[in-house]
Amino acid sequence: MLALARFGADPLRFLDGLRGDDRDVVPFSLGPVHCHLLRRPEDLKAVLDDEDWPPLSRGRLMALDRWYGGGLILTEGAEHHRQRDELWKPLLADPRTPAIAAARAERLAASWFEGAPVELFGELRTLFWSIDWEALTGEAPAPEVLAALAAGTDAMQWLLGPFGRARWGWPLPSSARTRAARARLDAAIDRVIAARRAQPADDLVSRLVEREPDDDLVRATVKQWLGADQLHALVTWALYLLARHPEVTLDDPRPVIKEALRLYPPIWGFFREVSADYRLDGVTIPKGHVIALSQWVTHRDPALWSDAERFDPGRWADGARRPPDLSYFPFSAGPYECHAHHLAMTEAEVVLTALCRRWSFRPADEHPPQPTATGTIVPKGGLRMVPTARS
Numbered sequence: 001m002l003a004l005a006r007f008g009a010d011p012l013r014f015l016d017g018l019r020g021d022d023r024d025v026v027p028f029s030l031g032p033v034h035c036h037l038l039r040r041p042e043d044l045k046a047v048l049d050d051e052d053w054p055p056l057s058r059g060r061l062m063a064l065d066r067w068y069g070g071g072l073i074l075t076e077g078a079e080h081h082r083q084r085d086e087l088w089k090p091l092l093a094d095p096r097t098p099a100i101a102a103a104r105a106e107r108l109a110a111s112w113f114e115g116a117p118v119e120l121f122g123e124l125r126t127l128f129w130s131i132d133w134e135a136l137t138g139e140a141p142a143p144e145v146l147a148a149l150a151a152g153t154d155a156m157q158w159l160l161g162p163f164g165r166a167r168w169g170w171p172l173p174s175s176a177r178t179r180a181a182r183a184r185l186d187a188a189i190d191r192v193i194a195a196r197r198a199q200p201a202d203d204l205v206s207r208l209v210e211r212e213p214d215d216d217l218v219r220a221t222v223k224q225w226l227g228a229d230q231l232h233a234l235v236t237w238a239l240y241l242l243a244r245h246p247e248v249t250l251d252d253p254r255p256v257i258k259e260a261l262r263l264y265p266p267i268w269g270f271f272r273e274v275s276a277d278y279r280l281d282g283v284t285i286p287k288g289h290v291i292a293l294s295q296w297v298t299h300r301d302p303a304l305w306s307d308a309e310r311f312d313p314g315r316w317a318d319g320a321r322r323p324p325d326l327s328y329f330p331f332s333a334g335p336y337e338c339h340a341h342h343l344a345m346t347e348a349e350v351v352l353t354a355l356c357r358r359w360s361f362r363p364a365d366e367h368p369p370q371p372t373a374t375g376t377i378v379p380k381g382g383l384r385m386v387p388t389a390r391s
């Protein structure tokens, strides 16, 4: 129970502690849950490439069904492939989203003033939700939509915790607030679905309803698009790293983004549950246990990366020597990899370039931000930065 309390209080410090263990598979327990953290890139690859679900599954993650009500993340097997290929793929390749990202990032940059601190994490979260909503619906999100999305983000954490699924129905103020937020978000999405079924428009929901007759699945897909987007965390940390390293220029944003994804991976860890004994490189992971995979641990592993804690975009230069595959997996890998990977990289480039064309930043506070693990890696208390106009 002690480990569970330590993990709950500060997951990243807890994982830092496991990084010091030199076993290839590091066992640890979180309350009644027995976990096995994979350290070797080869083992990470074997598990992520494995399409045998069962014995692997997302297990506890299914509690997110309370918020999403179905959709890709909660689906396995042939239907998972169908949704990825038929529903998501054409939408993710649509050029509208990067164009909206560029226009909205320009507008955000134009709203800032020289020397007046901005809280970047919050501003960027609203920016990316607004880009998503506009790409999906052709409209700007109403304040109640943004508030409902924030409530959903908070709920993800307790839904994944002990009694998460049951807590949804409890007479607690937080549960009641989340249920109400879900009802408001669903109603806003349902209005768009009904309107686009009646009269298609130039947006992604129109393309979705052409392909999918089931309104519940269309709604869940829209919600997962909004809920899975981790770009605000990525761009926040990229801007922080650039502010701390004025010697790094942004001629090519890609190496900076890749290095930000290495040091502050928005998805800092995830897991697979095993429903039958699972053999992995001479170790048996018993039925009912959990395999833990952590980008936070692997990306900063000194056994894999030289000077692992140092921000060095030069690692991503063509021809630079890098550790083996799966020493780096910000978007996961294999059949359940983030299929929005390429869109996410493009959007991050577009937004970072637009913001940095106009401004450079310096931290407004003396103390460095404390990375804290929630659904993503958040700077505790936000990240206040002071913009300075580029000449």
Ligand code: HEM
Pocket (backbone or CB within 6 Å): 072, 073, 074, 084, 224, 225, 226, 228, 229, 230, 231, 234, 265, 266, 267, 270, 271, 329, 330, 331, 332, 335, 336, 337, 338, 339, 340, 341, 343, 344
């Ligand atoms: C920096 C940005 C992003 C990062 C680091 C990221 C990371 C990830 C990771 C690690 C997974 C796999 C999780 C697992 O296997 O359990 C994943 C899956 C997923 N991501 Fe992303 N993601 C990002 C942006 C986005 C965006 C912008 C979207 C939507 C447009 C998105 C939609 C999804 C969906 C729907 C899945 C589930 C895929 C499946 O089950 O087949 N992600 N993401």
